[in-house]
Amino acid sequence: MTSSPFILGVGAVLAVAIGFLVDSPYFASVLAYGVVLGIFSLGLGLTLGRMGYVTFGHAAFFGLGAYAVALLCVEFGLSYWAVLPLALLPGVGLGVLVGFVSARLGGAYFAIATLTTAEILRLVAANWIDLTRGPMGILVPVTPLPWQEALGWNASQAYLSLLVVVAAIVLALIHNLNRSPLGRAWVAVREAPDLAESLGIPTVRARVWNVALSGAIASLAGALVLPKIFVVTPDLFGVANSATGLLAAILGGKATLLGPLLGGIVFAVLPETLRFVDAARLAIFAVILLVVVRLLPGGIVSLLPSRLRPRIRAPQPVAGDAGPTLFPAAAAGTADELLQVSHLRKSFAGVTATQDVSFTVRRGELVGLIGPNGAGKTTCFSQLSGFLAPDAGQIAFDGRSVIGQAPHRIAARGMVRTFQHAALARNLSVYENVLTATHLALPETVLASALRLPSFRRREAERARLAMACLAALDLTARADEMAQDLPYGEQKLLAIAMALATRPRLLLLDEPAAGLNQVEAARLADVLRMLQRAGLTLVVVDHNLKMMMAICDRIVVLHHGALIAQGTPAEVRSHPEVIQAYLGGQDDDVAEMRS
C-alpha cells in the first residue's frame, strides 16, 4: 500500500529527473501549470471527495492566495519565494469562514456560498483600485530560485521541480489525513451525519476543518501560479478557474488520492496541445463535465477493476493478545444513579410525545423501555442523546445535566445511543466502521495525523487493537474485511453495537436492537447484552421483542401515549393492570408473549 514516505520519495526523484529531462522552457512551463492546477484540484477534491460537497467557487481561495502573496511582495518589497508559504493562512481563514457559514447546512448551500464568496472577492479586487490596481492587476517580480543557477537549469525547470516537490508534500499530507480519525470522521459525516454525531464526532468541526484545509491548499496553489502568470488580476476569482478545478477533480476521480492531481495536469496540457480549441475550451470542459456526471460519476478511476483500488484491511489478530480492556471506564465515576430523568416533556405541534416522564437508571443495570407503537420511546431516546431538545424537565448523566449539550458532547461524556435503522457507512468495511468510532477513546491531533508522527502511529495501533477487540467481543472478527452493507441484517445490528462500544461508553442506549431479527439472531443478541452487562456496562434498551426484554432486563419502564404508566421488575410489570390494558388495546400477541 502507498505510504507517505513513498510518495515523498517518488516526488523527490521526479523533481530531480524532470529538472534534467524537461529542458524545453515551453514544455516545462505548460507542465508546471498542470501541476499547479493539480494541487488546486487536490484541495478541491478534499471537500468534494471526502465531504461530498459540490463547490462552484474554489477560485475564491485560489485568487486570495495569489493576491495575498502579490500584495506582500509589492507593498512590503518581500521576496516572492520567502512569502510563498504564507499563502496558506488566508486560505485557512476564508475556509473557516465559508465552512462555518455553509458547511453545517450542507450540499447546495456550500456551492452557493463558495460561488458568492468568489464573486465578492472578484468585485472587491476589481473595485478597490488603491490596493489592487483594479482590472489592471498587480505585476509581481519573481527572482530566480537559488538552486537554479547551481544546477544550470532554466527558470521553468527550477520552478517545475519545486512544484513537483510541493505536490508530493500535499499528496502525502492528504494521504495521512485520510487515514486518520479526522479523515474517517469526514467519511462518516458524509455517509451518516446523525450516526457520526451519536458516536461523538463533532460534525460541524469536522466539516470546518475539511474546508479550511481544502482552502489552504487551493490558496497555496493560487500563490504558486504567480511565476507562470506574473500578473494577478480579478479574473483569478472567475468561474472559469472554479470550473476547471472542479472538472479536474471529478474527471480524475473525486474520491481518490491521485485522481485530482492527474485531472489537473490533463486539463492544463490538453488546451495547449489542442490550440485550435482555445476559444471553445470552456465549452468543451462543460461537455466533458456533463458526460462524466451522467455516465461516469466515479471518474476515470472507477473504470479500474475494484480489486486494484486501495482498501484498508483489518490487522490480523495476534494469538494470545486479548486486546485492550473494553470497559475500563465502567467502574469510574461517583454517582450510583447513572442516569436520572425527571419530568421530561416534549410535544410536536399539539401532539404530546413525552409527558412528565421520570425514571432512574443505576450503575450496572440493564433497563428496558417498552410500550406500544407511538408510546414515545424513540422520542425519549432522542432527548436523552441530545438530538431533540425537551420542552421541560431534567436529564442528568452521572450527576450532571446534559440538557442543551450537542449529541457529540453527550457521547463524549459516556452516554452513547444506537439507531433503529442500522445507519452505517455502507461502503466501508466492518473494520473501518468500528475504527471510525475509536476516536473518542483515543483522541488525536490534526498535526500528529498530518505528519504521521510516532505518537500518532502508537495511538493508531492502539485504535486498531481497540476496534479488533470490539469486533471480537461481538464475534464479528471473521467479518472484519467485509463491506458493512454486505452483512446479514442481524450482524449489522451487532456492528452498530460494536461501533458504540468502540467509544468506550459507560451507558449504552440501544434503540430496537432486535427489530427484524429472527429467533436465532435475537438469542445471540440477548447473550451479547447479558455479556455487556456482566462486563460492567449500564444499558437502556428499547425493543418490541417482549420475550427477550422480560428475560434479560433487571427493570422495565413502560410508556404509553408519552406517559410513564409503570416501572418495576419484569414480573411486576407483567401483572400491572395498566400495562395489560395498554397492550390489550393494541396487540393480543404481545400479552400472550408477556405471559409465557
Next chain:
Amino acid sequence: MFDILLQQIANGLSVGMGYALVALGLTLIFGVLHVINFSHGETFMIGGLLTLIATTTLGLPYLVALPLAGLGGAVLGLAINWISVRPLLPRRDGAADVLLATFAVSILIHQAVIMLWGPTPARIDGVPGAFEIGPVVLTGQRLFVLAAGLALLVALEWMLRRTRFGVELRAVAQSQFAARVVGINVDRVNGVTFGIAAVVAALGGALLSPVILYSASMGQVVIIKAFVVVVIGGMGSITGAVACGLLVGLLEAVLGLFAGEGIATAIIYSLLLAMLLFRPQGLTGKRAR
C-alpha cells in the same frame, strides 16, 4: 438628492421585479424537486437573446418578441430537465449530481452564445415613452416590467391555488412518495414545473433586457442575485422570493448611488453569507431542528 433617491427606488423596483421572476422559478423547482437548477440564469439570458434576435434580425415588434422568448424558454427548460435533471434525480447523490450537471449546462449555454453571437452587450428597444410621477420619471419599459411581472405573478398564484395542476404540484412538493401513491404522475409534474419556471425566467429576461442591456453574461450575474433572493426569502417560499426580489433590486439601486455599482453588488452578495450565518432558514422560514 432626495429626488435622485426616489428615482433610484423606482428604478430598483423594476429591476427587482426581474430578479423576483428568476428567483421564483428557482424556488419553485427547489420546492417541488428539491434540487437547485444552476442553469436557471442562462434561461433568463436566452430570453433576452431571443428578444434581441426577434426585434433586430427578424424586425418584429417587441410585444410580439415577448411571447416568442417565453416559448423559447419553455423549450430550453424542458431540454435542461431532460438532459441534466430527470435522469440524475433517482441517484443516491441525485441532488449533488443535478447541481453539477446544470452547472455544466449553464457554462455550455453561456459559452455557446458567446461563440455564436459574441460577448458584446446590445440595446433592445422596449415599450416606448416615459411617465412623470412627481419628481420621478419612469420609462414605459420600466412600467411595463412592473405591470407584466405583476400579471405573471398573479397568474402563477392563480394556477397554484385554483387549478388541478396546482394542487398536484403542491402535493408533490409536500411528499413525492405520497403523491405517487395517490396516482399523481410525479415525473410529469416535475417536467411541467421545470417548464413553467423556465418560461417565467425567459420572460423575465425579455422584460428586463431593454432596461439593463442584453449581454451574454447577464445570466451568470442574475443567478447569483437570485440565490441571494431565495436564501433571504427562504428556500422554497414563493412569497419570500417575490418580496425579497423587489427588496434586493431596490437595495442594489440605492446602494449603487452611494458606493458605486461594483461595491453595491458585493454588499448584496455579502447579505447571502450573513443570512446563512445568522438565519439560514430565511426571513420567512421557521427554524428547523
